[in-house]
Every structure is written in structure tokens, then in C-alpha cells.
Amino acid sequence: MSLNVEHQSVRTLPSEKPIRLLDNAGHAVHGAAAGGFELPELDTLLELYRRMVIARRFDVQVTALTRQGRLATYPSAYGQEACEIGAISAIEARDWFFPTYRDSIALLTRGIEPGDILQSFRGDWHNGYDQHAHRTASQATPLATQALHAVGLAHAARLRQDPIVTMTYLGDGATSEGDAHEAFNFAAVWQTPTVFLVQNNQFAISVPLSRQTRAATLADKAVGYGMPGYHVDGNDVAAVYAVTRAAVERARAGGGPTLIEGLTYRIEAHTNSDDPTRYRLARDVEHWKRRDPIERLEKYLVSEGALSESMRAEITDAAESVAAHTRDLMTVEAEIDPLELFDHVYARPRAALLEQRARLEAELADAAIHAAQPGAAQPAGAAR
Amino acid sequence: MTATTTEQAAPQASAPTQLTMAGALNAALRDAMAADDRVVVYGEDVGPLGGVFRVTDGLQAQFGEDRIWDSPLAESGIIGTAIGMAMYGMRPVVEMQFDAFSYPAFEQMVSHVAKMRNRTKGRMSLPMVVRIPCAGAIGGVEHHSDSSEAYWTATPGLTVVMPSNPADAYSMLREAIDGDDPVVFMEPKSRYWSKAPVALPVTTAPMDRAVVVREGTDVTLLAYGPTVRTALESADAAAAEGLSIEVVDLRSLSPFDDETVGASVRKTSRAAVIHEAAQFGGYGAEVAARVTERNFHHLAAPVLRITGFDIPFPSPKLEEFHLPTPDRVLAALDTWEWDD
Numbered sequence: 001m002s003l004n005v006e007h008q009s010v011r012t013l014p015s016e017k018p019i020r021l022l023d024n025a026g027h028a029v030h031g032a033a034a035g036g037f038e039l040p041e042l043d044t045l046l047e048l049y050r051r052m053v054i055a056r057r058f059d060v061q062v063t064a065l066t067r068q069g070r071l072a073t074y075p076s077a078y079g080q081e082a083c084e085i086g087a088i089s090a091i092e093a094r095d096w097f098f099p100t101y102r103d104s105i106a107l108l109t110r111g112i113e114p115g116d117i118l119q120s121f122r123g124d125w126h127n128g129y130d131q132h133a134h135r136t137a138s139q140a141t142p143l144a145t146q147a148l149h150a151v152g153l154a155h156a157a158r159l160r161q162d163p164i165v166t167m168t169y170l171g172d173g174a175t176s177e178g179d180a181h182e183a184f185n186f187a188a189v190w191q192t193p194t195v196f197l198v199q200n201n202q203f204a205i206s207v208p209l210s211r212q213t214r215a216a217t218l219a220d221k222a223v224g225y226g227m228p229g230y231h232v233d234g235n236d237v238a239a240v241y242a243v244t245r246a247a248v249e250r251a252r253a254g255g256g257p258t259l260i261e262g263l264t265y266r267i268e269a270h271t272n273s274d275d276p277t278r279y280r281l282a283r284d285v286e287h288w289k290r291r292d293p294i295e296r297l298e299k300y301l302v303s304e305g306a307l308s309e310s311m312r313a314e315i316t317d318a319a320e321s322v323a324a325h326t327r328d329l330m331t332v333e334a335e336i337d338p339l340e341l342f343d344h345v346y347a348r349p350r351a352a353l354l355e356q357r358a359r360l361e362a363e364l365a366d367a368a369i370h371a372a373q374p375g376a377a378q379p380a381g382a383a384r
Numbered sequence: 385m386t387a388t389t390t391e392q393a394a395p396q397a398s399a400p401t402q403l404t405m406a407g408a409l410n411a412a413l414r415d416a417m418a419a420d421d422r423v424v425v426y427g428e429d430v431g432p433l434g435g436v437f438r439v440t441d442g443l444q445a446q447f448g449e450d451r452i453w454d455s456p457l458a459e460s461g462i463i464g465t466a467i468g469m470a471m472y473g474m475r476p477v478v479e480m481q482f483d484a485f486s487y488p489a490f491e492q493m494v495s496h497v498a499k500m501r502n503r504t505k506g507r508m509s510l511p512m513v514v515r516i517p518c519a520g521a522i523g524g525v526e527h528h529s530d531s532s533e534a535y536w537t538a539t540p541g542l543t544v545v546m547p548s549n550p551a552d553a554y555s556m557l558r559e560a561i562d563g564d565d566p567v568v569f570m571e572p573k574s575r576y577w578s579k580a581p582v583a584l585p586v587t588t589a590p591m592d593r594a595v596v597v598r599e600g601t602d603v604t605l606l607a608y609g610p611t612v613r614t615a616l617e618s619a620d621a622a623a624a625e626g627l628s629i630e631v632v633d634l635r636s637l638s639p640f641d642d643e644t645v646g647a648s649v650r651k652t653s654r655a656a657v658i659h660e661a662a663q664f665g666g667y668g669a670e671v672a673a674r675v676t677e678r679n680f681h682h683l684a685a686p687v688l689r690i691t692g693f694d695i696p697f698p699s700p701k702l703e704e705f706h707l708p709t710p711d712r713v714l715a716a717l718d719t720w721e722w723d724d
Contacts, residue, residue: 096472125503125505126499126502126503126504126505127503127504127505130507131471131504131507131508132507132508137471138500138503138504138508142491142495142496145464145491145492145495145496147464148460148461148463148464148465148467148468148492149464149465149467149468149471149496150468151461151464151465151468152464152465152466152467152468152469152470152471152472152476153468153469153471153472154468155465155468155469156424156468156469156471156472156473156474157472159424159450159474160472178460178488179460179461179464179491179492182456182458182460182461183461183464185456185458185461186455186456186458186461186465189456340505343506344501344502344504344505344506345501345502345540345541346501346541346543346565347501347506347509347563347564347565348563348564348565348592350639351639351642351643352639352640352642
């Protein structure tokens, strides 16, 4: 393989009207609006529906647990299920996923345990799951930084001739970061098998898209890097799945990266510490609630006779079971060994860290002795 | 992999030849790439040009573009993609070209390179090396002569080393590439062309150890990278005045070798640290504090710092006034009260 490959650069702008395969009433869309993509098979749509219902139930449950103080914070993806689930369902277990802090429901769909997903948000360790086992990187908090990791891993896999694809999610605000630019550019120059999904939920905490960019669509940016860009209805899981699936297949076949913008809306606050009434109108939220991604697919599946009442009941049960499992996990206090603080800073032990570890160990032993002798444990002044 | 009956022949040490530090680094990269096909090298201009300091000279011709290649001009992109490659089991060795050019990559370095192992509870190591040509005295224009070591040493999770001679440069780079921790490998530009007789492949002291490079009894000079030469010249000059100076080459800035440094300081009872970087909040402050905390009752005088001024690195025609010199070192030692 030569890195000096001459390749055809993309010069066509994405459509300004988002690609859509199901309209808001749940009717199939044909013709130019579908952008040349085909509606996925009913079985696939049914599975996407099931995954979205479970994901939303999980999201609602975790938001409730956060309000009860069981988690320190949780960035909800309520309303973004079509982007979150549609794209992640288009990659395979062998592929690598590079998520942001908002993408917990995509991790759930990827088969990661709820307790492991939430470990960082409840505060007992930064990251709870095995990255290698799930081929899923830690949820990144610094914006767009993980996109470069996705490009690097994809390039390494390509050098190794492993036919894997990397997928990363970014928010609309993240596209303003320098690392987004560098990731798009490196991916295009190196022609890495990487799919960038920009979830344009229209607010970066409180800053609206109009103050983030003057580009007509975020997908337009792809053209400047010489890669294909797609502007997709992000509340249409059929469209998100079909477009990302095509991008994944092209990437796996050596066709390089793709930038996909899913136009969606964050129904909940940025996190539990945010007050969205300060920066957006209730009527806008209502407008987007009427474009719910789950209801849209449900209407279609019912109209096609593909979703029976018994199926719906079974899916609801499965979702309730995930929610109950999550509740059970989050009501148990975490047990963390403070001495583990020093164990994972370096692969090679350091004398200075071992000294500090011994100091903490002595403090803990002292505290245990004081705890065993009530009265002695009272700090000075506490008896007043 | 099948076991073979013939042991792989141990590399034959060559006869010592005069080698520059740039040549030693080039040999280390060449040997590391030959020994382990997970090692890849990239950065700006490292391919056909061989790097602006020729440290990667000839490597692309030998190993091809899949092992060593020119990246787009973007330091955050270089570090960020190296993280992804290390996650996939490669051992990327990337170049930052010049010290101050590493600053666009600061976030990737401190938020991800340094923390990945910790945040993943030890499940994900990042075996990568970031080579940073550093420091001044080569007449570089602004942004080409910074000493950025304090930024990196203040970041838990990073290992920061700086060789001062060709043999160490070879040995330490091989060790950095072979290890599982990410290493900031700082290369003093003013020493790239300094020669010493070296028989390759050479293994010197372990990368995390300081080394006494000149024995003495009255004062310990703690130096690293470019200031090891300054310290040795100071020791020569002091010897003419009857003062016996011991010089310790720190080599590893993080971790700090308290043992070797402490033994020397307890022997001489006086210590001074020399570096090019600004003094305030600089690496020397950490050295002085550690040496004092651990050896106070053995010290006859406060630990001194002989450093650059607290200014942005000056222009080429003024850098000689900024950089620590033997005269400045000896003048600093004169500020102590001596019994005799």
C-alpha cells in the first residue's frame, strides 16, 4: 500500500434538505428526498425500533436516578435515539467505536453493561468497561479529541490489513474545535476507514447552531476535506442506518472516510446541572417532541403490520427489565479501594508513587483504629 | 510462532566509532524498527527529507512508507492519531519537529496520552514515544528554542527523559520505545552534532536513573540535556580554583532519581541545579524542593538554581545573555558562605 495514492476528491455538496426515508407521519419517502438510499428491510427496522425503545427507557431511568442523587451527572440523549442507535447498528463487533460523554445509549446497544457505562457518571472510576473487549474507547469529554484517536486506530488497522472500520460521534459544537478539523483532514489524506457522525442537536450547552457556524449544513464541511458528506434527518433511524451502513461498507472496501450530519434535537437539558429554559423556547421543544424518532418508526411498522401488540409488550418488558437492572445497580453503594489510586498511573512502578501509596495506607490504618474506638474518632472541636 | 532450534544471534557490538547524537538517535530508530514491526515513525518532514535535523535520515528508504511517513502539518493530529495507533497495538514514535510546535498538541498530551492508562483502570496502555527537539543555543528564531519540560513533568502519567550524549541517546530511545508507558523524549538540539566514541548497539544506565558523570567532593551540580556540558565546563573551571565539583546528569526528569541525587548531595552537602528554562515555576524548583526536603540536615547551604531568566526565549543574537554559562554557575556558587 502506498500512502501517495492518487484518489478522486469529492466536489459535490450534500443536499441542503436532509435525506429522509420515513417522513414524520411514518410514511416511506421515495425519489430525490431519499438521496438514492433504500429503506432497510422490515426485520432490520424492527430491531432498530427495539433498540431505540430500550435505549430510551434506559435514558429516562438514568435521568431519574440522577435527580435522586444516585449519579453525579448524566448527559441525556433523549430525542437523539435515531442517530445514536441507527449509526452504531451499522458497524460490527470487530469495528471500533469512539464515543463522547452523551453516547451512553449507543454503548448500551453495543452490549456494554449499564453499571459499567455509568461508572464514570456515578463517580467511582473514570471508565468502567474494557475498551479492548468491547472495541469501544472511553467516553471522551474534551470535544473532538476522540475523533483523532478513531483516525489513528483506523490507520493502524489498515497498515495491518485488518478490515475494520472506526466510527466516532461528535456534537455540532465539536465541529468548531481544531481537533475536528485535524481529524477530518488526516482521515481524508490517509483515506482511513472512518465514519464521522455529527449529531447536530442544535445546541452546544446553550449556544445555538447559528452561533456555531455559518455553513449551510455541517455536512458541507466534508467537501473541503475531499470526502463524501451526507446531511440526514437525524430523527429518521431508517435514513441514519442506511446512510451510515453505506459509509461503513465503502470504508471497509477501501473507499475512505465519510462525514455524516444527523439533524436532530436534544429534548432534555445538556446535563442535570443545566437550565434549558434560559436559552430555548418551550414551543421549539414541543415542535421537536412532535418529531419523535421512535413514534415515527412505530407508525410505519404498525402500518406495515410488522409490529404486533404481543411484540410491543415483549419489547416493553425487555426495556423495563433493563431499567430495573440499572436501578438495582445504582442503588448499591460502590466499593472502591482508595489504594487503587496509585495502581494505574504508570505501567512501570515508580518509587515516589509507592511512597505516597504507603502514606495513604498508613492514614487509612489510623482511621480504622480510630473508627474502632468511638470517641477517639471525634475530630477536635466536633464535641461543641 | 514456532520455536526454532537456532537462537537468534545476539547483535554484535561494533568497534567504537565517533557518533553524533543525531546519528545515535537515527541508529536507535533504525534498530527499533528492525527489531519490532509494531514500531512506526511519523511526523512532519520525517520521510524523504529525513527530518529537519536528519534524525530520520534514510529510514523511509529502508522501511517504506507504511512504517515511516510524512504526516499533515498538525501536531494535535499527530499525537491524537498516535494514541489511536497505540490503542491498536502499534508503537508509534512521533516527532514534534521543534519544542514550541508541540503546544498545539498540549490537550492530547495532558488529557489523553497522560491519562489513558489511569482512566481505563490499567486496561489500556499507550506505548508511544513523542520526540521533542528542545532548548536553544543553535541560533533559532522565536518558537524554536523553548524548554517545555516543566509542562510535561507537571503531568502525572507522562515519563519525561532527556539524554545529553550519543550513547545515552541510543540506549534511552530504545528503552523508551520498548516500554509500555508513553514517553516524552526530549532531545537537546545544541547537542545533536556533538560526537563521542560509541560502539553500537549500546546499553547505558536504565532510562529512569541519574548518572554521576564526574566525581567531586565539594558541590553537586545537577544538570540535564544541554546543561550537562555547562556543568562539566564549570567543574573544569572550578577545579583550577581548587573546588571539587561532582556532576550528576539527571537523564530522567520524571521519574526523578532521588536515590542517586540524594547520595551525591549527602556526600558533597551542597547542590545546585542548572537548566535553560525560566526559573519561576520551572523544573529546578521541583529539584531544589525535593533535594532540600530529603537531605536538609546534610546540606550546608540552600540549593541554588542557575537558569535562564524569567523571560520568553530571546532572539538568536541575545540568547547568549539568557543561557546559563560556567561563569554564571561559578558566580552563583560564590554566593554561598564557605567556611574556609
